[in-house]
Amino acid sequence: MPVSGNNPGPDEGFGVYIHWPFCASKCPYCDFNSHVWDSIDHRRWRTALLSELNHFALETSARTVTSVFFGGGTPSLMAPETAAALIDAVGNRWDTAGDLEITLEANPSTAEAGWFRAFRDAGVNRLSIGVQSFRDENLSFLGRGHSVAEARDALALAADVFPRFSFDLIHGLAGQSPEDWGRELDEALEYAKSLGAGHLSLYQLTIEPGTPFHRDGVEAAGGDEGARLYAITQEKLIEAGLPAYEISNHARPGSECRHNLQIWRGGAYAGVGPGAHGRLPAPRRTEALYQIHDPGRWLAAVESKGHGTAKRRALPRRARAEELLMTGLRLIEGVGWARFQSLTGRGIEDLIDGDGLKRMTGGGFVEADDRGLRATASGWLCLNEVLRHLLAS
Numbered sequence: 001m002p003v004s005g006n007n008p009g010p011d012e013g014f015g016v017y018i019h020w021p022f023c024a025s026k027c028p029y030c031d032f033n034s035h036v037w038d039s040i041d042h043r044r045w046r047t048a049l050l051s052e053l054n055h056f057a058l059e060t061s062a063r064t065v066t067s068v069f070f071g072g073g074t075p076s077l078m079a080p081e082t083a084a085a086l087i088d089a090v091g092n093r094w095d096t097a098g099d100l101e102i103t104l105e106a107n108p109s110t111a112e113a114g115w116f117r118a119f120r121d122a123g124v125n126r127l128s129i130g131v132q133s134f135r136d137e138n139l140s141f142l143g144r145g146h147s148v149a150e151a152r153d154a155l156a157l158a159a160d161v162f163p164r165f166s167f168d169l170i171h172g173l174a175g176q177s178p179e180d181w182g183r184e185l186d187e188a189l190e191y192a193k194s195l196g197a198g199h200l201s202l203y204q205l206t207i208e209p210g211t212p213f214h215r216d217g218v219e220a221a222g223g224d225e226g227a228r229l230y231a232i233t234q235e236k237l238i239e240a241g242l243p244a245y246e247i248s249n250h251a252r253p254g255s256e257c258r259h260n261l262q263i264w265r266g267g268a269y270a271g272v273g274p275g276a277h278g279r280l281p282a283p284r285r286t287e288a289l290y291q292i293h294d295p296g297r298w299l300a301a302v303e304s305k306g307h308g309t310a311k312r313r314a315l316p317r318r319a320r321a322e323e324l325l326m327t328g329l330r331l332i333e334g335v336g337w338a339r340f341q342s343l344t345g346r347g348i349e350d351l352i353d354g355d356g357l358k359r360m361t362g363g364g365f366v367e368a369d370d371r372g373l374r375a376t377a378s379g380w381l382c383l384n385e386v387l388r389h390l391l392a393s
């Protein structure tokens with residue numbers, strides 16, 4: 001049943017996120033909603049993902065889809081026919097932007113020319129590859145099932161097959177010296193340049209509760225060490241013409257991931273698949289949707305009622321303001337006053353702590369001007385603390 005209040009603003013995009021929750025093996029640092037199943041009934045999963053996509057199309061079809069993102073898990077393990085059917089369904093159920101961005105996350109172990117071309121023919125026009133490291137010893141420490149040579153081949157294939165591609169690296173492994181990371185990053189950047197990569201995601205290793213790394217007491221680089229690795233990363237990426245546009249994401253200007261930008265700016269998106277979430281903003285209120293996390297339970301729910309939504313609620317204004325600040329301050333562009341007002345119905349000054357803001361601007365952690373509020377480079381290094389001060393009241 002169509003829900004009123006989800007009509008788009010004139011300049012708003014709409015993202016469709018589709019979660020594929022399976023991987024060939026589980027990496028010991030990863031707490032994503034990813035699972036290793038002995039066998040997957042691809043036809044059944046295709047039908048279920050299509051059902052839930054159609055369910056969301058019913059209430060959001062007035063919007064124009066600007067991006068589709070297949071995330072995971074490892075969606076490059078999805079049958080390309082599944083991606084094709086979902087992309088066709090998006091085109092049939094919504095208007096789509098002329099420059100519709102369709103990203104698929106891939107693991108280098110799944111890089112095979114015919115398979116990649118099948119995804120491209122399905123409509124995928126941007127590949128994001130989890131390389132993680134340009135050092136074989138780090139890949140084996142991270143429990144990855146591929147070598148550096150295989151990752152390089154996957155990147156070359158991606159550059160050949162897809163108009164746009166990106167890759168992920170992880171830094172901040174315990175004992176990783178700034179010199180080691182600097183050399184590894186130089187090699188990665190040289191290779192990226194030779195292939196014309198326009199986008200890189202550079203994550204600091206985090207030890208997540210519940211993961212084997214956490215259970216085994218594995219440590220990541222500590223505060224000062226981590227900050228040095230982060231500073232080197234920023235310097236080298238600026239030199240390479242790929243400055244940060246988000247705390248962990250770097251792009252040649254114009255090559256930013258449009259889907260993630262849409263989310264970080266507080267825009268509208270639907271989340272399809274186990275554990276996916278969505279945001280449906282309307283004037284003065286935003287609905288948050290959460291799909292059932294467990295893949296088996298999600299599948300059963302979709303097969304019985306057409307969707308696997310576990311929870312749907314209008315976000316209280318303060319919670320919405322907090323998330324806009326949390327994601328907006330991760331962006332180099334920051335949070336615009338006018339946009340904040342239009343998404344929350346209130347001025348930012350009503351929702352953030354005036355004394356906290358003074359302390360954070362005085363300390364050089366944030367900058368405010370007539371357009372909005374931005375974190376500085378030192379603010380990015382302790383963003384959680386900055387947010388705590390801004391949201392103190």
Ligand SMILES: C[S@@+](CC[C@H](N)C(=O)[O-])C[C@H]1O[C@@H](n2cnc3c(N)ncnc32)[C@H](O)[C@@H]1O
Nearest residue numbers: 029030072073105106107130168203204205206
């Ligand atoms: C869904 S995976 C990418 C695609 C594919 N599953 C793979 O790993 O090749 C998303 C990315 O999140 C990053 N990531 C996951 N857990 C992390 C952690 N604990 N610390 C830092 N980065 C992490 C990795 O760089 C990974 O490539």
Ligand code: SF4
Nearest residue numbers: 023026027030034073
């Ligand atoms: S990092 Fe990627 S491949 Fe490894 S378990 Fe997580 S989602 Fe799967």
